[in-house]
Amino acid sequence: MSTRGNFSGRIGFILAAAGSAVGLGNIWKFPYLAGQNGGAVFLLIYLACIFLLCYPVMVGEIAIGRKAGTDAYGSYQKLGGSKWGYLGLFGILAGIFILSFYNVVAGWAFGYFLHIGFGDLLNEKDFGAFFGFFTNDILDVSSAKGLANSNFIFSLVFMAVTALIVSQGIQKGIEAANKIMMPALYSILIGIIIYSLTLPNAISGVKFYLIPDFSELKIQTVFEGLKQAFFSLSLGMGALITYGSYLKKNENIASSAAVISLADTMVAFLSGLMVFPLVHFLQYKANLTEVATAGPPLIFIVLPQIFHEMGPILGRFVGGSFFLLVCFAALTSTISLLEVPVAYLVDQKKMNRKSVVWGIALLIFIVGLPSMLSQGMIPALNKLDFFRGQDFLVFIADMCDISLTIGGCLMCVFITYRWKIHNMDEELEQGNEGYRKSFLRKYLSFTIQYVCPILLGVLSILVILDKFWGIDNIF
Ligand code: PHE
Numbered sequence: 001m002s003t004r005g006n007f008s009g010r011i012g013f014i015l016a017a018a019g020s021a022v023g024l025g026n027i028w029k030f031p032y033l034a035g036q037n038g039g040a041v042f043l044l045i046y047l048a049c050i051f052l053l054c055y056p057v058m059v060g061e062i063a064i065g066r067k068a069g070t071d072a073y074g075s076y077q078k079l080g081g082s083k084w085g086y087l088g089l090f091g092i093l094a095g096i097f098i099l100s101f102y103n104v105v106a107g108w109a110f111g112y113f114l115h116i117g118f119g120d121l122l123n124e125k126d127f128g129a130f131f132g133f134f135t136n137d138i139l140d141v142s143s144a145k146g147l148a149n150s151n152f153i154f155s156l157v158f159m160a161v162t163a164l165i166v167s168q169g170i171q172k173g174i175e176a177a178n179k180i181m182m183p184a185l186y187s188i189l190i191g192i193i194i195y196s197l198t199l200p201n202a203i204s205g206v207k208f209y210l211i212p213d214f215s216e217l218k219i220q221t222v223f224e225g226l227k228q229a230f231f232s233l234s235l236g237m238g239a240l241i242t243y244g245s246y247l248k249k250n251e252n253i254a255s256s257a258a259v260i261s262l263a264d265t266m267v268a269f270l271s272g273l274m275v276f277p278l279v280h281f282l283q284y285k286a287n288l289t290e291v292a293t294a295g296p297p298l299i300f301i302v303l304p305q306i307f308h309e310m311g312p313i314l315g316r317f318v319g320g321s322f323f324l325l326v327c328f329a330a331l332t333s334t335i336s337l338l339e340v341p342v343a344y345l346v347d348q349k350k351m352n353r354k355s356v357v358w359g360i361a362l363l364i365f366i367v368g369l370p371s372m373l374s375q376g377m378i379p380a381l382n383k384l385d386f387f388r389g390q391d392f393l394v395f396i397a398d399m400c401d402i403s404l405t406i407g408g409c410l411m412c413v414f415i416t417y418r419w420k421i422h423n424m425d426e427e428l429e430q431g432n433e434g435y436r437k438s439f440l441r442k443y444l445s446f447t448i449q450y451v452c453p454i455l456l457g458v459l460s461i462l463v464i465l466d467k468f469w470g471i472d473n474i475f
Contacts, residue, residue: 004069004347005170006246012175013247014259017062019178019332020239021264022185024105025232027329030268031275032298033224038216039209039276043269045225050261053226053455054233056447057408058240058257060415063427065244066253071343072238075245080418087410091238092341094403096360098237099337100368101396103162106330107155107372108135108300113327114154116307117320127304131297136376155372156365158327162334163361166342167354170246174335181328188325189270192318196277205280209272219471223463227401233264236407237400239336242343252431254440267329275303282306299326338364371396388470402463409456416449424448 007013034042068075072092077085111134115121124130139152165177196202230236247253279302282288286309299322307319338361345356374381374392381392390398415424425445429435465471 004246006248007175007243008171009248010251010256012171012179013243013251014256014263015178015182016174016332016336017234017240017243017256017260018263019182020234020243020336021232021260021333022182022267023232023234023329023333024102024109024326025228025333026264026268027271027326028105028109028299029228030232031272033228034209034272035276035279035298037221037224038213040212041214041216042221042225043209043272044212045222046229046268047265049226049229050233050265052447053408053452054229054235055257055261056444056452057230057235057411058233058261059254059428059444060411060424060448061235061238061240062244062247062253062257063424064411064415064419065241066247066249067423067427068241069245071245071347072241072340073344074347075241076414079423080414084414084418087407087414088238088241088344090403091236091241091407092344094237094400094407095239095337095340096364096367097396098400099334099364101371101393101400102330102337103159103334103365104151104155104368104372104393106158106327106334107151109323109326109330110158111151111154112300112304113320113323116304116316116323121304122308122312122315122319124304124308127301127308128297130304131300132376138372138375138377152372155368158331158334159361159365162331162338163357165331165335166338166361167357169353174339177335178332181332185267185325185328185332188321188328189267189274192322192325193270193274195318196274196281199277199281201280201284202277204283205276205278206273208280209276219462220466223459223466226405226459227463230404230408231401232268233261234333234336236404236411238340238407242340243336245343250431253428254432254435254444275299278303278306282309285309387468398467402460402467405456405460405463409453409460412448412453412456416453421445421449 007016030046034040064075064079065072068078070078071088073085073088076088112121121130134151139150165173167173168176197206234240244253247256275298279298282302282305283290286305303322304319307315307322309315310318338357341360341364342353342356345351345360346353370378370381371393376382383389384392384395387395387398415421425436425441428441428444435441462471
C-alpha cells in the first residue's frame, strides 16, 4: 500500500472524490438539462436516482477498491477471477473516452476564461456566432482574433496541467490540488449566486427552476436524469474503485459516500440557482420574450451575453470568475479520469508513474481530436447519419453515458453473485462498527442485489433503443 501512496485521511479522500464528481456535468450540463426537461421535475427525478441507484453503486465501488487495494482491472480480477477483470478494463476504456471529449469542452472553458478575464470577448456582438467560430476552427493562431481560434492549444494546456498534477502522486498531487480548488470552487459559486439573486427579475428564474411543471414529465426525462446522475457522480467506470483503493481501512465508507453524493448534488443544485436568475435577468434587460436555455451552448452563448450586459468591468469580473469556476470543476474531474488508466498501468504493468502519466495524457489528447474536429472543421464528423445527425462529440459522450449505467449494473451483479454481499458488509464494517445492525445495511443489501441491477439493466436497454431509433417510434 505504501508504495502506491494513499490519501492522508477522510477529508483528503472526500475532497478528491467530490472533486471527481463535481465537474462540467454539474455546472455545464445540469442547468441546461434542467432547462430542457421542466426545471424542478428534472431535479426531483435526479434526486430519486441518486438516492435509489447512485448512492448504493458508489458505496459498492469504494468498497471493492478498498478491499482489493489496486486499480479497477486488478480489483475485479483479485476479488472475482480473471474474467471479471474485463469489467474493470471496460471501465478504464470508458474513462479514456470520457476524458477525450471532456478535455475538449474543458479547453473551451479555459479559452473563455482567458478571453473574458483578459481579452475582449465581451465586446462581441453575436455570441452565438463567436461560439461557432471558436469551436469550429481549432488552430489558427495567426488570425486577426489572435488566440481566439486556438482551442487546440487550450485543450492541450488543460491536459498538460492535468498530467502535471497526476504525476505528483496521490497526496502531493491529487489531494493537494483538490484541497485548494474545491474550497475555491464553492466560494466562487456562492459569491456568484448571491450576486445573481440581487439582479432584476432573478425571482422569476428561481421560480422557473424550483416550481415543478409535471406536464414536462416524459420517459426521456427519466433517462436523462439517470444518465446525468451516473455521470455526475463519476460512477460505473472505476474512478471510485481507484480512489477507494487509496483509502485507509479505518475510514467509514458509507458515510464518506453520503458526503460525496451530497456535495455533488449541492453543486448541481446551486449551479441551477446561479444560472437561472442570470438567464431571466437577461430576458428582462434585453426585453426578450424567451431566452434559449436549452442545450450545450447555455454557458458559452447565453451567459457571455449576460456578462456583456453587466458592463465592461463588472462583466469581466463576474464572467472571469464564472469561467475560472468551470475550469476548477473540470480540472478536479480530469485528474480523476486520468488516474484510472494510470493506476492500471502502474499497478498491473509496474510501469513508472511519471512516464505513464505523460504518455497516457498525450494518447487521450489524440483520441480527443475527432471530437474537437467534429464541431465543424470536418463536416463528416459534424453530422453522423447513423446517429440521427448529431456530431461525433455528442456521440462519444452518449456512448460513455450508456457504458456508465451498464458498468454500474454489472458491478451490482458482481457483488451479488461473485464477490457476495457478506464480503461487502465486512468491508463496510471497517471504520463503522454499528454497520451490521444498521438499517443502512438492509437498504444497501436490498438495493444492490435487486433494485439497482434490474432498474439499471432495463433502463440501459431503453436508453440505447431511444438513442439509435427514438423510443417514441418503437412503442
Ligand atoms: N463527474 C464528472 C462531472 O460531473 C465527470 C466524470 C465522469 C468524472 C466519470 C470522472 C468519471 O463532470
